[in-house]
Amino acid sequence: GLKLVVTKQGMTDSWLQDVGKIELDGEKEQMERESRETPENQATGENLAYVIYTSGSTGQPKGVMIQQNSLMNFLFAMKQTLHSNADMNWLAVTSMSFDISILELFLPLMSGAKLIMACGEEVRDGQKLAALIRQHQVTHMQGTPSTWKLLMGEGVVLPRTFTALVGGEALPVQIAEQLISNGSRAINMYGPTESTIWSALWEIQGKECIRIGGPMANTRMYILDAEQQPVPIGVEGELYIGGSGLARGYLHMEKKTSERFKLLSLKEGQEERLYQTGDAARYLSNGEIEYRGRLDHQVKIRGYRIELGEIENVLLRYPTIQQVVVTVKAFGEEDKRIAAHIVGEGSPEEWRSYAQAHLPSYMIPSYFIQIEHIPLLSNGKIDR
Incomplete structure (x- = not known):
């Protein structure tokens, strides 16, 4: 359903024959004749911010529709959590095809901070990543456990002023311990694309079992059994997410949307729209949530x-x-x-x-x- 592509001359091909194009270099003179007055902003929080594709376990791409209000709720929550300001030097290492890159690009801009964008070659090389951190006095970086493993393999000791965000996969204890070994701050992040990037966080304290902590601002989490009833503390169930971060659904996939986004009555007389994550979890005695892996990674042998x-x-x-x-x-x-x-x-x-x-x-x-x-x-x- 693509309507318009913003591009340059010579960068489009035959597949764009039926799509509108704005060629920034070829139409420069025409653009300069346009009014410089700020146009009236008719956007609302219910408008889409983006559609991003995720393959999931089936391999069939699903276009997740995220609204402006969900994205703004997330970005302001992260700004508050990280105490973002103009002193932040953020190293962006994530491919733009992955939704967590949105945090890396927009949070520094919201905070007046410095954004350093690593190229693909640097992201794949632990030595080059380490050199970037030293050269730019990086204070914040986000990555998967595999990315942090690559960096830690170079013997990097993070400065005390550093904040490491880890997410996308289960975090091994040994990487968690390395990240905080010099007193730096490390935060374990959790969240599916369908609930706008990250939904929960837990600040890593030490040699404890790795957990995802609790929900972020205006997010709610429930652990339910096979009958979609709440489980008691310590009992494993499936994690469901509700609140401001929920996606509108999947683009042009009404059946798949209804399968994963469900109206459930967990409180008498109140229905709530929840996303069924497919992740196993349980409550710890202090109320925090421990991630127990993907249900489709649980096998019966x-x-x-x-x-x-x-x-x-x-x-x-x-x-x-x-x-x-x-x-x-x-x-x-x-x-x-x-x-x-x-x-x-x-x-x-x-x-x-x-x-x-x-x-x-x-x-x-x-x-x-x-x-x-x-x-x-x-x-x-x-x-x-």
């Missing part, structure tokens, strides 16, 4: 329900293992086996022996596969 992230966390405690991704290999409907893909020193025999000492028998991987590096998607997440 030989009658046992297994959370693959738990196997990863155990193996990461082995001194010479740097990174682990656990997957399931299917050899038919009834024959599923666990595989651990490992970056690190050692042998499969060592790792199997360690797993046997620390995991129940049904969670021990059938395969231990040594690889040079974990493959990543363009947004910095693991390419499973």
Whole structure:
């Protein structure tokens, strides 16, 4: 449904034949003849700020429609959380095809701060990232655990004035400890695209279980069981999100929208629109929320329900293992086996022996596969 492209001469191709174009260089003289008066702003909070595509687990792209009021609610909440001001030097490392880049681009502009944009080559090279941080005296950076792992692998010690934002995937404890080892600030972020970038945050304190904390401004979170009823403290359920951050839905996908955005009555006589995340979570005794992994990463093998992230966390405690991704290999409907893909020193025999000492028998991987590096998607997440 594209109507208009803002571009330059010679940058468009045959696929844009039926789309309107504004060529900034070719139409410069005409633009200079236009009125310089500020036009009347007819936009409202219900207008769309953007449509961004997410493939999800099915691989079918879904265009998530985010409204202006949802985006402004998020940006002002982050401005308040980070105490943003003109002294901030923000290093932007995220591809613009990933919605968290919106925070990196707009929050510094809202705060009068400095924005340093890393190029693709610098983002993939830990040494070059470290050099940028030193050169520009960077105070804030946001990245996936894989990005921070790349940077920490260069032996970087973050200054005390630094704030690290981590999100997009489950955060390993060892990376969390490295981020705060010199007294710098680190915040674990959580949120699906459908609830406007980040929905919850937790400031990392030390050697505690990693959690997502609690909802951000004007956001509500519920952990529900299979009957969509609230679960008690300590019991795992599925995370649902409501509040100001919810997307309008999926573009031209009414059925998919109704499947994931649901009207539920959690309080008597009150219906609330909630997004069903597909993420497992539980309440801790202090009311904070612990993320327990993707429900589609929970598998049933030989009658046992297994959370693959738990196997990863155990193996990461082995001194010479740097990174682990656990997957399931299917050899038919009834024959599923666990595989651990490992970056690190050692042998499969060592790792199997360690797993046997620390995991129940049904969670021990059938395969231990040594690889040079974990493959990543363009947004910095693991390419499973």
